[in-house]
Amino acid sequence: MSVAAPDTTTTHLVEVTHLKKWFPIRGGILSRVVANVKAVNDVSFGVKKGEVLGLVGESGSGKTTVGRTILRLIEPTEGSIRFDGQDITHLPKNQLRAYRRRMQIIFQDPFASLNPRMTVGDIIAEPLVIHNLEGSAKARNERVAELLDLVGLNAEHVRRYPHEFSGGQRQRIGIARALAVRPEFIVADEPVSALDVSIQAQVVNLLQDLKEQLGLTILFIAHDLAVVEYISDRVAVMYLGKIMELAPSRDLYLNPRHPYTEALLSAIPTPDPTVKRERIVLQGDIPSPINPPSGCVFRTRCRYAIAECATTVPELKEVAPGHFKACIRDDILN
Amino acid sequence: MLRRVPSSSSAPANRSFFQQAWLRFKRHPLARLGAAILLVFYLGALFADFLAPYPEEKSFRDFSFAAPTQIFWRDENGRLTRPYVCASERRRNPETFKVEVITDCEKGRYPIYFFTKGEPYHFLGLFPADLRLMGGPWLLEDKARLFLWGTDDFGRDIWGRIWFGARISLTIGIFAVALALLIGIFMGSISGYYAGRPVTFSIGLLNPRFWAFVRASRLLDHLLALLGLALIAALFWGMAQGYQLYIRPDLQRVSTLLLGMLGLGVGLVLFGLLLYSLVWRSHLVRALLWLLAWVGVAWLVWITVWGFLQSSRGLEAFLAGLLGAGLLGAIGYILLWPRIELDLDTLIMRSVEVLAAIPDLFLLIILSVLIPMEVPPAVRFVLVVTILSFVNWGGLARIIRSQVLQLREMEYAQAAQALGAGDARIVIRHVLPGTYTYLIVAVTLAIPGFILGESGLSFLGLGIQEPATSWGLMLSKAQATGITAFTERPWLLIPGVFIFMAVLAYNFMGDGLRDALDPRTKV
Amino acid sequence: MDDKRLVEVTDLKVHFFTDDGVVKAVDGVSFHINKGETLAVVGESGSGKSVTSLAMMRLIPSPPGKIVGGRMLFRGKDGQLRDLAKEDEATMRRIRGNDIAMIFQEPMTSLNPVYTVGDQIAEAIVLHQGKSKKEALEQAAEMLDLVGIPEPKKRLSNYPHQMSGGMRQRVMIAMALSCNPSLLIADEPTTALDVTIQAQILELMKKLQEEIGMSILFITHNLGVVAEMADRVVVMYAGRAVEEADVVPTFKKPLHPYTMGLLNSVPRLDLAATHQQRLEAIPGNVPNPLSLPAGCAFHPRCKFFKPGLCDTEIPALQDAGDGHMVRCVRWAEIQKGEAVSA
Numbered sequence A: 001m002s003v004a005a006p007d008t009t010t011t012h013l014v015e016v017t018h019l020k021k022w023f024p025i026r027g028g029i030l031s032r033v034v035a036n037v038k039a040v041n042d043v044s045f046g047v048k049k050g051e052v053l054g055l056v057g058e059s060g061s062g063k064t065t066v067g068r069t070i071l072r073l074i075e076p077t078e079g080s081i082r083f084d085g086q087d088i089t090h091l092p093k094n095q096l097r098a099y100r101r102r103m104q105i106i107f108q109d110p111f112a113s114l115n116p117r118m119t120v121g122d123i124i125a126e127p128l129v130i131h132n133l134e135g136s137a138k139a140r141n142e143r144v145a146e147l148l149d150l151v152g153l154n155a156e157h158v159r160r161y162p163h164e165f166s167g168g169q170r171q172r173i174g175i176a177r178a179l180a181v182r183p184e185f186i187v188a189d190e191p192v193s194a195l196d197v198s199i200q201a202q203v204v205n206l207l208q209d210l211k212e213q214l215g216l217t218i219l220f221i222a223h224d225l226a227v228v229e230y231i232s233d234r235v236a237v238m239y240l241g242k243i244m245e246l247a248p249s250r251d252l253y254l255n256p257r258h259p260y261t262e263a264l265l266s267a268i269p270t271p272d273p274t275v276k277r278e279r280i281v282l283q284g285d286i287p288s289p290i291n292p293p294s295g296c297v298f299r300t301r302c303r304y305a306i307a308e309c310a311t312t313v314p315e316l317k318e319v320a321p322g323h324f325k326a327c328i329r330d331d332i333l334n
Numbered sequence B: 001m002l003r004r005v006p007s008s009s010s011a012p013a014n015r016s017f018f019q020q021a022w023l024r025f026k027r028h029p030l031a032r033l034g035a036a037i038l039l040v041f042y043l044g045a046l047f048a049d050f051l052a053p054y055p056e057e058k059s060f061r062d063f064s065f066a067a068p069t070q071i072f073w074r075d076e077n078g079r080l081t082r083p084y085v086c087a088s089e090r091r092r093n094p095e096t097f098k099v100e101v102i103t104d105c106e107k108g109r110y111p112i113y114f115f116t117k118g119e120p121y122h123f124l125g126l127f128p129a130d131l132r133l134m135g136g137p138w139l140l141e142d143k144a145r146l147f148l149w150g151t152d153d154f155g156r157d158i159w160g161r162i163w164f165g166a167r168i169s170l171t172i173g174i175f176a177v178a179l180a181l182l183i184g185i186f187m188g189s190i191s192g193y194y195a196g197r198p199v200t201f202s203i204g205l206l207n208p209r210f211w212a213f214v215r216a217s218r219l220l221d222h223l224l225a226l227l228g229l230a231l232i233a234a235l236f237w238g239m240a241q242g243y244q245l246y247i248r249p250d251l252q253r254v255s256t257l258l259l260g261m262l263g264l265g266v267g268l269v270l271f272g273l274l275l276y277s278l279v280w281r282s283h284l285v286r287a288l289l290w291l292l293a294w295v296g297v298a299w300l301v302w303i304t305v306w307g308f309l310q311s312s313r314g315l316e317a318f319l320a321g322l323l324g325a326g327l328l329g330a331i332g333y334i335l336l337w338p339r340i341e342l343d344l345d346t347l348i349m350r351s352v353e354v355l356a357a358i359p360d361l362f363l364l365i366i367l368s369v370l371i372p373m374e375v376p377p378a379v380r381f382v383l384v385v386t387i388l389s390f391v392n393w394g395g396l397a398r399i400i401r402s403q404v405l406q407l408r409e410m411e412y413a414q415a416a417q418a419l420g421a422g423d424a425r426i427v428i429r430h431v432l433p434g435t436y437t438y439l440i441v442a443v444t445l446a447i448p449g450f451i452l453g454e455s456g457l458s459f460l461g462l463g464i465q466e467p468a469t470s471w472g473l474m475l476s477k478a479q480a481t482g483i484t485a486f487t488e489r490p491w492l493l494i495p496g497v498f499i500f501m502a503v504l505a506y507n508f509m510g511d512g513l514r515d516a517l518d519p520r521t522k523v
Numbered sequence C: 001m002d003d004k005r006l007v008e009v010t011d012l013k014v015h016f017f018t019d020d021g022v023v024k025a026v027d028g029v030s031f032h033i034n035k036g037e038t039l040a041v042v043g044e045s046g047s048g049k050s051v052t053s054l055a056m057m058r059l060i061p062s063p064p065g066k067i068v069g070g071r072m073l074f075r076g077k078d079g080q081l082r083d084l085a086k087e088d089e090a091t092m093r094r095i096r097g098n099d100i101a102m103i104f105q106e107p108m109t110s111l112n113p114v115y116t117v118g119d120q121i122a123e124a125i126v127l128h129q130g131k132s133k134k135e136a137l138e139q140a141a142e143m144l145d146l147v148g149i150p151e152p153k154k155r156l157s158n159y160p161h162q163m164s165g166g167m168r169q170r171v172m173i174a175m176a177l178s179c180n181p182s183l184l185i186a187d188e189p190t191t192a193l194d195v196t197i198q199a200q201i202l203e204l205m206k207k208l209q210e211e212i213g214m215s216i217l218f219i220t221h222n223l224g225v226v227a228e229m230a231d232r233v234v235v236m237y238a239g240r241a242v243e244e245a246d247v248v249p250t251f252k253k254p255l256h257p258y259t260m261g262l263l264n265s266v267p268r269l270d271l272a273a274t275h276q277q278r279l280e281a282i283p284g285n286v287p288n289p290l291s292l293p294a295g296c297a298f299h300p301r302c303k304f305f306k307p308g309l310c311d312t313e314i315p316a317l318q319d320a321g322d323g324h325m326v327r328c329v330r331w332a333e334i335q336k337g338e339a340v341s342a
Helices: A063-070 A093-100 A120-130 A137-150 A155-159 A167-179 A197-214 A225-231 A249-254 A259-267 B017-026 B029-046 B158-193 B208-215 B219-250 B254-279 B283-310 B314-336 B344-357 B360-369 B377-408 B411-418 B423-459 B471-479 B484-488 B490-517 C049-056 C089-095 C117-129 C133-146 C165-177 C195-212 C223-229 C247-252 C257-265 C269-274 C331-336
Strands: A012-027 A032-048 A052-056 A078-083 A103-106 A185-189 A217-222 A234-239 A242-248 A317-320 A323-325 B072-074 B080-092 B099-111 B113-123 B127-135 B199-203 B339-342 C005-018 C021-034 C038-042 C065-075 C081-083 C100-103 C183-187 C215-220 C232-237 C240-246
Touching: A012 A063, A012 A217, A032 A052, A032 A063, A032 A078, A032 A217, A032 A242, A052 A063, A052 A225, A063 A103, A063 A185, A063 A217, A103 A167, A103 B411, A120 A137, A120 A155, A120 A167, A137 A155, A137 A167, A167 A197, A197 A217, A197 A225, A197 C257, A217 A225, A225 A234, A225 A249, A225 C269, A234 A249, A234 A259, A242 A249, A242 A259, A259 C195, B017 B029, B017 B490, B029 B158, B029 B490, B158 B344, B158 B377, B158 B423, B158 B471, B158 B490, B208 B283, B219 B254, B219 B283, B283 B314, B344 B377, B360 B377, B360 B423, B377 B423, B411 B423, B423 B471, B423 B490, B471 B490, B484 B490, C005 C049, C005 C215, C021 C038, C021 C049, C021 C065, C021 C215, C021 C232, C021 C240, C038 C049, C038 C223, C049 C065, C049 C183, C049 C215, C100 C165, C117 C133, C117 C165, C133 C165, C165 C195, C195 C223, C215 C223, C223 C247, C232 C247, C232 C257, C240 C247, C240 C257
Parallel strands: A052 A217, A052 A234, A103 A185, A185 A217, C038 C215, C038 C232, C100 C183, C183 C215
Antiparallel strands: A012 A032, A012 A078, A234 A242, A242 A323, A317 A323, B072 B080, B080 B099, B113 B127, B199 B339, C005 C021, C005 C065, C065 C081, C232 C240
16 A cells, blocks of 8 residues: 655645554453444545644544544554654653643533533643643733633633533633643644534634634544635545545535545535535445445445445545545546 | 523523522422431530430439439429429339339429539530530439430430430441542542553563663653652651650550541651652652562562461472462563553452442441450441441442543543643542532432441441440340330330431432432533 | 414413523514425524424423413314414324424434334324324335335334434434324424435425425524525524525525624635635624523624614514515614614
């Protein structure tokens, strides 16, 4: 298998090669491994310094697992993760701490990701305490106020508890906590999916502003292609633990080259009743990641599938400048 | 879906969690009743000296199993008057030929005064006082007796001893639950947090990972850790000297014992912190420490087997030698090669299950038999508490484990991990605080079990011993004379009523607390 | 009531009496549903859209909830006109499932895990149509076939956990339609599903509506789904309807500032080629239902807010022509471009 390392000319802040994460399912008296959930199954990509890479996929695509594995919140089964040139795949805990400061995560559920028994001030100050930043308590308080201001919250909120805030405000608190350690890289794991429509836009705008202001590199994970397309420079589309297509975001939307991307785009309802499009409705359900189809994992629902798709595992290859797809049929969608 | 009440969606709550819990608790009439009963009982235990007319151990040999003293409200002319008791004596009833306590008002009427001077006592064992609820000069001069609820076999006032007994019966549950909770939290949180994540306990010397492990820390760390070890050794030595010089001679005094225990606890925590902060950074020293531990175990095995071999022969010696050689070989193997991963969760939970499979009472009795008969009452109290909590920590550990399992998967726990927080910080700051509402309920519902456990032990004569008292011990007097207790001396059953009420009150309160504190009712 | 109309809700009020005070979840909502049409109710969390649908089924958890006012006229299959707000529980039980059916957001929890799918569908048929168990199971198989489940006879003996989320939602639809209801209430039926599965379910619902001709009350927060499914739209905010119109004017010529804001704040793939640099977000937060702002509940977030006008009185629902209703005192000014943004 050749290394599908997209675009090696520019510097990658994060680089993932042949990443695999299989969750074992144990059974029987001896709790032997009877099967594996192949959540991430050989994924390679890089995130350039200062860019926003979108990662879209439906449930079971493994997008969340990719994000958590990069941060080593989940230990990878195989493959390597490089951060700023250093291989952090097997770094022991004490050395990993230094990297924890440089990469952070924003969670999906603003209700579950904040400890309900801590005040907002304590929540945001926690990373400062853990990493022993800002020395004195006074300096810490100042930094917390500064962070609250940065994410558009009132500095007087420090003494309040998370339940006193609405979903959008809680998500801002989560962002402030992630930014406290001045990270370079942020995994935003479905940061707006749980929010009300009118609040989503606020948070998307905030993330965009922060990215500009602080020069952040972001891995933006979501199932909503519209939001991802909007905020990302490049987008990777995942299906059943594999990347199907990777391209600059506008290019991906205007010229989807993978049958799955094409169907995914067509499935999204447009908020315009006058537009009537011919829709590609994918048949059937997403197969189980325990026992994914052989060859191309999408072939069972693909309308272009041919016999060869069942035998050949397609590689992610460049079909146009910066545009990668994992499909053996070069004759379609060009 | 149907239960979604709109107010919880994004509403900033005006009341704190505990204010809401209090509102819900107040709506629970039985819980309020339970709480009120318990309040009365605990106040009674606190002011037992004041409530009781006699000191705890005062006995009237002539009046064993005396019925409750009759209290008169009307004088000889039938007019309502201050309540009084009459002179009484023990003699044979000429009609029934039974020995009875005969009351004769012609020989003297003694009015009961309230808030009066009685026999002096030390309130809470500290402040000298002599105020008692009921009595009079006649009581001090022993002209007449006041046994509100009769007497026991030694002729001791049951009303008073109920309150003295409450001091033990009602607090033993709390102390035992506190100890069981400590063990439960420790075991349960370790078990829950490490469930499915085996912990590496040792890596053999020949395993390449061992050297990688040792090299993973700096020279400075090693030096600091060695220094720390020396410091700790010096501290230990100093403490041992001090113990021998000052504490040992006074060991029989309970206060000294308690003080010693406190000191030991504080010392252990300090050592733990020192060990953690200094030694834990140097992998070399850690490796040395566990090597030392294994060598220690090997040495123990060696001297045991050697001693056994000296005094036995034949098949016995052969088997012992084989076992010893096997054990030593296993230790040697552990030292040299493998990587040992221990699933703490399995270890702890299986021990809980084994403990739970042994009948409680059986276990309690076995352990109680181990308590020497002649230990002072306070030590006995501590030992009974220890036994009760040792038998019962499993349930609490399970509750905590299930909570921790759930909470460690909460995103805020993962967020803390992503921020670089260590395991201890995640458990202490993010996981355990989430369990306390459940714990309050679990603890409230566990206390009656401990109260009953103590009653059972004391009833069998294995718990609290005379002259101290507890409700279970008092109740055991009722069975001394068999079934006749129910008909002829029903007042001996009063302690049983108190046990019943206390247990019921705790259960009511626990139910109310469960409804009030259940986080599912409102986040 | 007009013969064309199936449902006419007037001034519906549902309040929740909680420890913290009265939550006016629905406060004076009026709308109607014509026979065979799809009415979409759009709103964010706390807008009262789900409570409205539960009120029509009389499934408001009580306590703390209570329908405190309004009429809900409904023409049953028997042709009789009833006020659902006043019917007794026995009549409601006959109507539920038979005249009005409902599907929920969570296909995971709305099916009972301990019964087979066939049993659950057949139960409703036996209950409302008095058929034998055998006939009911046959009809259940037909229903499964209708909602596009392959091998329906085999699937009858499946348990819910043996099916995927999309399949379960199909079963829910089959169950809801098994008694041929005249109104189907769909409360966020696709929110928990993946986009490709959502597309399948939406196609299915459209197809079934054409075949069976029932009316649909579609509750959702997804504007894309609304554009696709609805004939008419009611936009709700903080317990009140703020705009009601046919689907095209709602999207093309919205009159209420909230509707405009909502439309502008959604990122749109179809405009990707030309999209602007920033989304136009509605500032502020969804208000606390315990203490709604005085006057128009949207005024603290509205860019056309005029002090003394918007924050004094609750604006009335006005007719802007062609049945386009709007609850804003300044809609005409805004439309003419005279209103100045604050």
